[in-house]
Amino acid sequence: MKITVSGASPYVRKVIACAIARGIDGQFEKWSISTTDPVLSDSNPLGKIPTLITDEGVAMFDSPVICEYIDSIGTAPPLFPAVGPARWKALRLQAIGDGILDASQPRRREIALPQDEGRIGYIKLQQGKVARALAVLEAEAASLGQLATVGDIAVACALGYLDFRFANEPWRAAHPKLAVWYASVEKLAPMAKTMPVAA
Incomplete structure (x- = not known):
């Protein structure tokens, strides 16, 4: 998996923090890219950071969606509780x-x-x-x-x-x-x- 990062973005921080809480932060390749780079908009039409590219090549965005995707990986207790x-x-x-x-x-x-x-x-x-x-x-x-x-x-x-x-x-x-x-x-x-x- 690959994820766009920015050292100042609080949305990126939230995503990486969720990955750390789930114990899977080591599974991500961190990708520094400008939001104006056409390579980013090829993956995410909104051109926003963070964007996560799954191993299957699917782009996930923005941070609430990425966090829920991260919560589906690994065996740690879920960050998104079950219905209720x-x-x-x-x-x-x-x-x-x-x-x-x-x-x-x-x-x-x-x-x-x-x-x-x-x-x-x-x-x-x-x-x-x-x-x-x-x-x-x-x-x-x-x-x-x-x-x-x-x-x-x-x-x-x-x-x-x-x-x-x-x-x-x-x-x-x-x-x-x-x-x-x-x-x-x-x-x-x-x-x-x-x-x-x-x-």
Whole structure:
């Protein structure tokens, strides 16, 4: 199998963290490629990273699909629980974690551009999404696990991205329970081995 990688992408981090949690990260050939490279768009029409190419040559994208594919390989306990409340909890947490990333990545790009009323409004809109998501996670911090599901991993990757790209907007003081949980998981192998690197 081959997977596109970027040292700064939190979506790539989530995928690799899932592979580490499943004990299969050694089965992937890591492939560094630009999102503008036509070779990537030949495999993934969206031209997005991460993209996983299976041994059969099938392209998997984007990160939720890749993570579920990874969960089908090996014998470790599943990161996607079977049908029932535990599964919906994991998927919901994954949506919250991914949603924080979806709001944060474009905001970072917008901050670097000349500011006008429309851009300032857009940035505030994205900040509001992150703030509300963090408030939900703070309220539910006691129910978060030790990277046992894709939801736990997605949330941890989202918090790690806030530290990486928005260190000037610290989140821990206003979310002490979430901060305690994150401190308990950031040293675990899926997180410790996937620390982001500036591009």
